[in-house]
Amino acid sequence: MKILVCISNVPDTTSKINFTDDNRTFDTSGIQFVINPNDEFGLTRAMWFKDKQGATVHVATVGEASAEPTIRKALAIGADEAIRVNAVPADGYFVARQLAEVIRSGGYDLVICGRESIDYNGGMVPGILASLLDMNFVNTCIGLEVEGNSVTALREIDGGKETLKTSFPLVVGGQKGLVEESDLKIPNMRGIMMARQKKLQVVEPTEAPQAIEDTQFEKPAPKGEVKLVDPSNVGELVDLLHNEAKVI
Amino acid sequence: MSVLAYTESENGKFRKNAREVASYASEVARQMGTSVTAITVNNNNPGELAAYGVSKSLDIQDPKLKVFNARAYAAMIAEIAGKEGAKVIVISSGADAKFLAGLLAGRLNAGYVPNVVAAPQGTDPVVVKRTVFSNKGFAHTRILADTAIIGVSNNAFGKVENPVENTVESYTPTLDEGLFGTESVEVDKVVGKATIADADIVVSGGRGLKGPENWGMIEELAEVLGAATACSKPVSDMGWRPHSEHVGQTGKPVASNLYIAIGISGAIQHLAGVNAAKVKVVINIDPDAPFFKAADYGIVGDAFEVVPKLIEKLKEFKTQTA
Numbered sequence: 347m348k349i350l351v352c353i354s355n356v357p358d359t360t361s362k363i364n365f366t367d368d369n370r371t372f373d374t375s376g377i378q379f380v381i382n383p384n385d386e387f388g389l390t391r392a393m394w395f396k397d398k399q400g401a402t403v404h405v406a407t408v409g410e411a412s413a414e415p416t417i418r419k420a421l422a423i424g425a426d427e428a429i430r431v432n433a434v435p436a437d438g439y440f441v442a443r444q445l446a447e448v449i450r451s452g453g454y455d456l457v458i459c460g461r462e463s464i465d466y467n468g469g470m471v472p473g474i475l476a477s478l479l480d481m482n483f484v485n486t487c488i489g490l491e492v493e494g495n496s497v498t499a500l501r502e503i504d505g506g507k508e509t510l511k512t513s514f515p516l517v518v519g520g521q522k523g524l525v526e527e528s529d530l531k532i533p534n535m536r537g538i539m540m541a542r543q544k545k546l547q548v549v550e551p552t553e554a555p556q557a558i559e560d561t562q563f564e565k566p567a568p569k570g571e572v573k574l575v576d577p578s579n580v581g582e583l584v585d586l587l588h589n590e591a592k593v594i
Numbered sequence: 595m596s597v598l599a600y601t602e603s604e605n606g607k608f609r610k611n612a613r614e615v616a617s618y619a620s621e622v623a624r625q626m627g628t629s630v631t632a633i634t635v636n637n638n639n640p641g642e643l644a645a646y647g648v649s650k651s652l653d654i655q656d657p658k659l660k661v662f663n664a665r666a667y668a669a670m671i672a673e674i675a676g677k678e679g680a681k682v683i684v685i686s687s688g689a690d691a692k693f694l695a696g697l698l699a700g701r702l703n704a705g706y707v708p709n710v711v712a713a714p715q716g717t718d719p720v721v722v723k724r725t726v727f728s729n730k731g732f733a734h735t736r737i738l739a740d741t742a743i744i745g746v747s748n749n750a751f752g753k754v755e756n757p758v759e760n761t762v763e764s765y766t767p768t769l770d771e772g773l774f775g776t777e778s779v780e781v782d783k784v785v786g787k788a789t790i791a792d793a794d795i796v797v798s799g800g801r802g803l804k805g806p807e808n809w810g811m812i813e814e815l816a817e818v819l820g821a822a823t824a825c826s827k828p829v830s831d832m833g834w835r836p837h838s839e840h841v842g843q844t845g846k847p848v849a850s851n852l853y854i855a856i857g858i859s860g861a862i863q864h865l866a867g868v869n870a871a872k873v874k875v876v877i878n879i880d881p882d883a884p885f886f887k888a889a890d891y892g893i894v895g896d897a898f899e900v901v902p903k904l905i906e907k908l909k910e911f912k913t914q915t916a
Contacts, residue, residue, distance in 0.1 A: 359843050359863045363730040372727075383844050438706070439699065439739070461692075464843060466726050466733075470706050473696015476665075482775045483664060485693040488837065502838060504689045504791040506783030512776040519696075522844060527831045557705035557739040561721070564732045566869060572876070572886050577895030580903040583875070584911050586891060591873045593795070593852040594819065594911075 347401040347492065347514075350454040351389045352445055352471065353420055354382035354435075354463040355413040365563040372465075372563065381416055384460025388520035390529055391490060392458055393424045399492065402426055404452065408435045408444045414546070421541035422533030428544065433551035436559075438466075442474035443554035449479060454515065456497075461486050461519040466560075472519035481515040488523025596631040597623040598680040599648065600671055602688060606638035610792050611686035611746075613646050613753040618713070618746045619684040620647025620756050626717045629758075631678055633671060635659050644760030646753060652765040659769075661778045662690045668697035670767040675702060675741070682720060683743045688791055695745055705737035708745035711870075720744070728843040729869035747870065748791060749849045788822040790841060795821035795852040796871070798841060799829065802857020802878060802897055806834035811901045812856065818908045824848065826858045842867035857897045860885025877901065 357363070357377045364373040381389065395401035405420040406429040407413050417428045429452075431444040449457055462469035476483035482497075484490075488507065489500030499510045502523070518524075533541070575583045587594045599619035601612035619630045629649040634640040636659060640651035652674065659666065671694070675683055683698070685691040687709060699706040707722055711732070715721040720737040722744060790796055797816040799809060809823075816823045823839060830840035841848050843863040853871035857878060858864060865888045868874065876889040877900050886892050893900050 357727070360861075362862070363727045365731065438696075439703075442696075442700070464728050467709055467728060468706070469692055469708055470696040470699050473664075473668075473694070473698075474700035475696075477668070477697045477700025483693075483697065484776065485664065485696075486689055501693075502689060503781070503783065505787075505789030505838075506781065507838065508778055508782070509780040510776050511779050522840070523837050555703075555738070557699070557703070557737070558707055559736045559738055560726070560733040561736050562734040563726070564734075566729070566732070569888055570890075572889045572892045574886075575891060575893050577893050577900050580893070580900060581907045581910075583891060583893065583904065584907045587852065587873070587875070588911065588915075591852070591890065593873050594908075 347395060347399060347456065348452070348454050349392045349395060349401050349403045349456045349458060350449060350452060351385065351392050351403060351405045351420070351425065352457065352459040353385045353389070353405050353407045353417060354460065355379050355407060355409050355416040356382045356463050356465045359383065359464065363565070365565070369563045370561070379416055381419060382460050382463045384462060384464070384521045386530060387522050387524045388458035388460060388518065389420055389423060389425065390531060391520065391524040393531070394525065395492065396424065404429065406431070406445060406448045408433055408441045410434060417546065418541050419533060421544045421546070422537040423531050424537065426544065428546040430546065430548050431551050432548050436556040438468035438470040439474060439557035440554050442471045442478065444551055445471065446475055446478045447552045448549070449475065456514060457481070457517045458520055459517065461521045472517050476517040479515070481517050482512045483517045484510055484512060485519035487518045487520045490518060490524060595679050595681065596629050596650070597626065598671070598675055598678060598683045599630055599632040600683060600685045600691070601632050601634055601643065602686060602690060603635055603637040606636065608637060608642065609688070611688055611748060612643070614746055614748070614751060615684050615686050616643045616646035616648050617754040617756070618744070618751045620754070621713045622682050622684065622717060623647070625714060631680070633674055641760045641762045645755055645757050647756040647758055649758050649760055651760060651762045653762050654765050654767060656767070661781070663774060663776065663778070664690070664693040664697055665776065666769055666773040668694040668701060669769065669773050671698055672701040673767055674765070681741055683741070685743060685745050687745050687747050691745060695743060699743055702741045703739060704741035704743050705739035706743040706745065707735050707737060709747050710744050711747050711750040713751065725870065728866040729847065730866050747849055749851065750870065788820060790822045790824055790839070790846050790848060793822035793850055795819045796824050796848050796850045797821045797854045797856070798824035798826065798858060799856050800826040800858030801828050809835070811905065815854070815901060815905050818905055818912065826864055855885055856901060858885060859883040860888055
């Protein structure tokens with residue numbers, strides 16, 4: 347089983363988000379970049395397949411040299427090899443076109459992406475990949491078992507979950523549930539040392555268009571002061587929700 | 595050149611987001627000077643969307659599409675988009691719509707913009723406002739590709755009544771066998787209970803509730819309000835509640851009219867995920883909990899005293915207004 351985990355390099359979840367350049371650019375100053383959490387659940391599941399079922403695990407990202415610490419971290423966690431497509435990840439469509447090339451030349455059975463990146467929340471890369479490569483696809487995947495060529499996947503749906511039977515080649519849009527939070531690995535010193543020896547291949551991008559473009563950003567309007575209700579007078583809250591907020 | 599609305603049905607009836615998708619498509623069509631064609635699948639009354647500006651309802655009745663299948667549905671929508679010459683396709687933000695969106699964008703080489711919260715600012719090119727950075731910001735996004743797929747956020751644009759003349763046309767999609775490489779074997783879905791995606795009200799509990807055995811009052815409060823239940827990330831990580839209830843940046847987004855947070859301090863990741871809720875209420879014993887800065891209404895108090903009183907008052911309120 348040959349697995350590719352696609353990694354997005356995103357601001358840490360605790361980041362405060364600001365914009366510069368007349369609100370046209372995301373302000374990266376002081377921002378710590380990490381493996382996109384949805385991708386990390388997938389990477390950790392891939393490591394499980396490596397340990398238990400002898401899978402080979404590669405990781406790929408589309409990004410400039412500044413994304414290398416993130417992809418090195420994936421190697422330190424245990425991925426065997428890494429590929430970086432040397433381009434600014436302009437939008438989901440462009441990124442998917444780049445990753446499709448990586449997948450075509452690598453011959454992977456299973457491609458695991460996050461269901462979305464936590465920066466632009468596009469959620470389109472895994473679906474576009476499956477479409478371009480004519481592979482099976484499971485999104486919002488919260489459980490994945492492989493037996494030979496056949497796959498059982500659990501998918502989150504609105505208000506529940508669905509069990510799906512499918513087969514390789516397969517693209518997965520993963521999230522928490524693929525593994526638990528407590529299964530995530532912090533790279534140890536040995537992993538970090540070994541990662542330095544592992545192959546990190548830099549490839550130049552293929553010609554592909556950008557499908558969408560963010561022209562302007564804004565931050566949510568500041569919230570007004572909270573209206574406090576005394577705990578001895580809970581009825582007032584019911585009254586406010588009914589007469590003032592009109593939500594009940 | 596009509597605007598295409600892909601609408602979702604459940605048990606023969608339109609989902610709430612179908613009306614929102616139709617309303618949004620109708621606004622796009624108004625701006626473009628064209629009309630709306632809605633795709634309806636196994637729905638008992640496809641013409642019902644006339645009330646929300648849909649002039650043509652494509653009535654697809656196909657047993658092969660009884661259970662959602664993303665690749666088959668994406669192929670069907672792409673085929674119809676071709677026949678209708680549609681340059682704009684409007685879909686919801688539900689799990690199924692997000693599942694097929696990337697597949698559809700890949701098929702049509704389209705520009706897909708999810709999480710759209712307002713009417714388009716222009717249609718040539720299409721420019722829309724969407725949430726980014728998990729609700730910590732907004733982007734104004736221009737679609738450069740020839741075809742635009744707009745994913746409207748739940749409860750953001752809302753449903754807008756706009757009755758028009760409607761014709762229902764039966765439609766049979768070409769469904770290649772190769773599309774069915776993924777088969778649904780079991781659906782485990784809560785019935786008769788509001789879901790976080792569709793609910794008008796969401797009641798959520800955090801670590802302040804001390805343990806899973808104390809969720810009875812959260813469930814009772816939700817029941818009185820007809821609300822969905824949710825929880826914070828630590829609560830789902832500790833296994834007190836299922837992952838499906840986790841709301842926040844890495845969990846589900848909340849966009850309900852009312853969100854009641856009980857015993858949740860309000861970490862930045864949680865606040866991001868619930869930012870789209872219209873009215874937020876926080877009940878927390880710690881007056882310094884960050885959530886008080888993000889809420890509209892708050893009670894500083896012990897949840898174990900406040901929540902039972904709130905349930906009692908709401909029951910009284912319901913009998914009075916009934």
